[in-house]
Amino acid sequence: MLTSFLVRAVPSTFDLLLKPLHRRVWADAHRRASKLLRFAETEASGGRDLSRAAERTRDPSLRRLFMRHAEEEQRHADLFRRRGRELLSCSPGRSRFEANWLAPGERGLDDLQIDAHCDESLLAFLHLSEKAAAGRFALYAQVLDCDPDTRTVFVRILEDEVFHMNYTRKQLARLAPRKQGLRLWQARAGRLFKAYLRLATALASVLGTLMLGIQYFVLLPPFALLAKRGARREPPGFAAARAPTPLQRQY
Ligand SMILES: [Fe+2]
Numbered sequence: 001m002l003t004s005f006l007v008r009a010v011p012s013t014f015d016l017l018l019k020p021l022h023r024r025v026w027a028d029a030h031r032r033a034s035k036l037l038r039f040a041e042t043e044a045s046g047g048r049d050l051s052r053a054a055e056r057t058r059d060p061s062l063r064r065l066f067m068r069h070a071e072e073e074q075r076h077a078d079l080f081r082r083r084g085r086e087l088l089s090c091s092p093g094r095s096r097f098e099a100n101w102l103a104p105g106e107r108g109l110d111d112l113q114i115d116a117h118c119d120e121s122l123l124a125f126l127h128l129s130e131k132a133a134a135g136r137f138a139l140y141a142q143v144l145d146c147d148p149d150t151r152t153v154f155v156r157i158l159e160d161e162v163f164h165m166n167y168t169r170k171q172l173a174r175l176a177p178r179k180q181g182l183r184l185w186q187a188r189a190g191r192l193f194k195a196y197l198r199l200a201t202a203l204a205s206v207l208g209t210l211m212l213g214i215q216y217f218v219l220l221p222p223f224a225l226l227a228k229r230g231a232r233r234e235p236p237g238f239a240a241a242r243a244p245t246p247l248q249r250q251y
């Protein structure tokens, strides 16, 4: 069953190279639970966006497909949430580093403004998102030897993700037979720009932390020493002000 999906949903070369790292990320039960609960939120948000897409399209068959897609994303959210809670109840503890940059799951619609896109560009974007998600879920199913129940959840969801990946591509070919390649390239460029923004934000966060650390440990200590030396020169107890404050004004 798993193998038949893996043939169609192929993990990216980058993810395959990092497979041992993925195995380690998913090995910890508490981290697994946190990740599944976060995936549930993303899937539910994607479902809401697709309901909105179904509302605004004028194409009846696309509306039906978007509605089905929205229902399935909501079902994925329920499956992830249920399994995440089961894992949490078995392994209570502190939340651990989730390594979301490495194993982000399905990215949802990545803050895509549904109303600002035509059906064609939305289908192109959805196709690429679903393809990436299907590849990642196939990989997660492969590395979850330690937890067959969670693996079953991924295999079940993978079946739907492969359908999403295929129907979006077919519908794009139907609606834009001549421009399908262009739409896919535009969607790819948009995803690349968002990936750059994510990387730039992460880098800015690291540099910000580094700069604050340098200020705290390198720039502040001399001032603290000077303040200590100044405090030692002060006489103990109450002392009259060196320059008496005039009583006619506040300062
Ligand atoms: Fe999904």
Ligand SMILES: [Fe+2]
Binding pocket: 073, 106, 130, 133, 160, 161, 164
């Ligand atoms: Fe999906």
